[in-house]
Amino acid sequence: MKVSIGYEVVDGPWGGGNAFVKAMTSWLRERGHLVVNNLQDNDIDIIMIIDPRSHLPGYTYSAFEVMRYQTKINPKVVVVHRINECDERKNTKWMNFWLRAANYVSDHTLFIADWLRDLKIWHPNDGRPSDTVFNGGDTTVFYPRSNSKRQFGSSLRLVTHHWGGNWMKGFDVYQKIDQMLDDPEWRNRIDFTYIGNLPHGFEFKNVQVRPPLSGNRLGEALCEYDGYITASICEPGGMHHVEAGLSGLPLLYRNSGALPEYCQGYGQIFNGVDDFEVALTNYLENWEQHKAAMNAYPWTLDRMCKGYMEVIERLYSQREQIARKRHTFRNPLYLLAVAFLHVFARMYDFRRNILGGV
Template identity: 40%
Template sequence: MKISIGSNIIEGPWGGGNLFAISLSRYLKTKGWDVITDLSDRDIDIILMTEPRKYSSSGNYNQLGISKYLILNPRSLVIHRINNCDKGRNTRNLNKYLTRANKVADSTIFISNYLKNVFIDRGLIKNKNFTVVMNGADSRVFNTINRKKWNKRDRLKIVTHHWSNNYNKGFDVYKELDMILMSGIDNTGIDFCYIGNIPENFRFKNTKIIPPLELKELVREIKKNHVYITAAKGEGAGMHHIEAALCGLPILYRNSGAIPEYCNGFGVMFSGIYDFKEKLIELSKRYDYFFNKMKDYPYNAEYMCSQYEKTFLEFIKNFDRNNLLTRRIKYLIIFIKELFLNIKDIILFKLKIY
C-alpha cells in the first residue's frame, strides 16, 4: 500500500503538525507501507492532505495539485486531515478555505470532536465519510522518566511551550501569571517558564523565557518543572499539552476548544484570567493525586498511528472505484475552479486574512 502524506517534514524545532507527519511516516513504514510526501508517483493508493494552505511551509500540496493528479489517476483515495479552525488562529476565512479544500476529499479525519462540531455539526462540510482520531506524541521521547515531583516546600515551577506566537495561544493568561510571580499563591512561591516564540511587542517582566528547543532539550526543560499550563483559545487539538502530560506534569488547562477533550481527568480546568489563580491553588492542593495519575495518560503516538492505519484501511475498503470517468470529470471541474480561485487566495494572503 502506498500513501502520500502531504507534509513537508522540517528538521529542528517546529509545530505539532510536523511531529505528526514524522510519527505517522515512521509507523507506517514499520508496517510495510510505502510512504512518500509528494504526488510524483502514478500508483498512489491514498493521498493524505494535511495542510492545504499553499503559503504554509509545512504543506507539500493542496486541492489544486490533488485534483490535477486525480484527473489522470482517479483510483487514488483522498483523505483530508483537519487540525484547526478560525477561532484557534484568530482568522476570518480559514473555516471557509478548509471547507473549499475538502471538496477534493473522499473522507475526512478530524483531530478532535471540537473540530468535528465546527465543520460537520454546523453543516460546513457535507462529506459523510468522516471520523475523529485524537493526536498523540512520541512516548519514547515524552515520558515520565526523571520527572521531578514537587515537595511542597520549594517554589512551584510552572511551564508552557508554544511554537506559534499567536496571541490566542493564551498570552492573556500568561501575562496575568507573570504579574503574580512576585507575590506567589496561597503562601507558595511560584516560577513560570515560557518556552517558544512570543508575539511581537509582547513583554514578560518576571517570566523565564527560553527560545524554541530541539526535542530532547525540550523534554529536559519541561521535566524541570512541576505543573504545566495551557491557556490556548479555540485550539483544534494541539500537541503542547499532550507532550507535557506524557512527561508526567499535571495540567492547568483552559476550557476552550479541544483542550478539555485531551486534559479532562489529568488536571484542573479554568475559564480565563479571572479564575485561573483560584484553579492553580486547587491544583497545588491536589498535586499528589494528579502527579500519580499522569502515568495513565493515553494519548501517545503509537496509539494515534495505529488508529490512522485502521481508519485508512476502513476507508479504502469502502472506497468505490467504479465509474472512473465520473471521477475524472469531477476533479477536472475542481481543478479549473481552483486555478481561478488562486488569484483570490493571493489577494487574501497579502491581506493576511487566511
C-alpha cells in the same frame, strides 16, 4: 500501500503539524508501507491533505493538484483530509475557507478533536464520512524522567510551551501569572517558565523565557518542572499539552476548544483570567492526586497512528466503491474556489522565489 502526505518534514521545533508528519511517516515506513510527499507516481493508494495552504514552506501540493491527480491519473486513489486548524484558533477570517475548499476534493475527513468536527468547516451534507483521531505523542521522547520529582516544600514549577507566538495561545492568562508573581505570596508558591516564541513586542517581567525546543531536548526540559499550564483559546487539538501529559505533568487547562477532550481527568480546568487564581489554588491543593493520575495519560503516538491506520486500511479496501461514488464536478462554485486558491498559491510562490518577497 503507497501513501502520499503533502508535506516535507522540517528538522527542529516547527509546530505540531510537522511533528505529526514526521511521526506518521516513520510509523508507516516501519510497517512496510511506502510514503512519499508528492504526486509524481501514478500508483498512489492514499493521498493525505494535512493543510490546504500549499504556498507555505513545507507543503508540497494544492487541493487542485490532488483533484487533477484523482480525475486524470488515478481515479482509484482515496483522498483523506486531516483537519487540525480553524479560524477560531487565531481569530483569522480565511482559514475555514481554505479548509472547505480542500475538503471538497477529499473522500474522507479526519479531525483531531470532536470540537473541531462540530464547527462544520467541512462538507458532511454530501455523503462523505468522517472520523476523529486524537493526536498522540512519542513515548520514547516524552516520558517522566528522574528529574521530574518535586522537592518537598519547594515552590511549584509551572511551564508551558508554544511554537507560535499568537496572543490567543493564552497570553492573557500568562500575563496574569506574570502580574501575580509581583505578589510575594504567589512568588513563594509558584514560578513559571515559557518555552517558545512570544508575540511581537511582548515581554514578561517575572516569567523565565526559553527558546523553542523540540524532540529529546524538549522532553528533558519539560521534566524539569512540576506542572503544566495551557491557556490556549479555541485550541483545535495541538500537541503541547499531549507532550506535557506524557511527561507526567499535571495539566492546568482552559475550558476552550478541544482542551477538555484531551485533558479532562488529568488536572484542573479554568475558564479564563477571572477564575484563574481560584483554579490555580485548587490545582496546588490537589497536585498530588493529579500527579498520580498522569500515569494513565492515554494520548500516545502509537494509539494515534493505529487510529489513522485503521481508517486508511478501511478506505483502501473500499477504494473502488469510493471512486464510483465520487462526483468531482458536483459544485462549480467550489471547483472555482479550489482553482482560485491554487493560482493564488502559485503567484505567492512566484513572488517569494523569483521576486524575493511577498
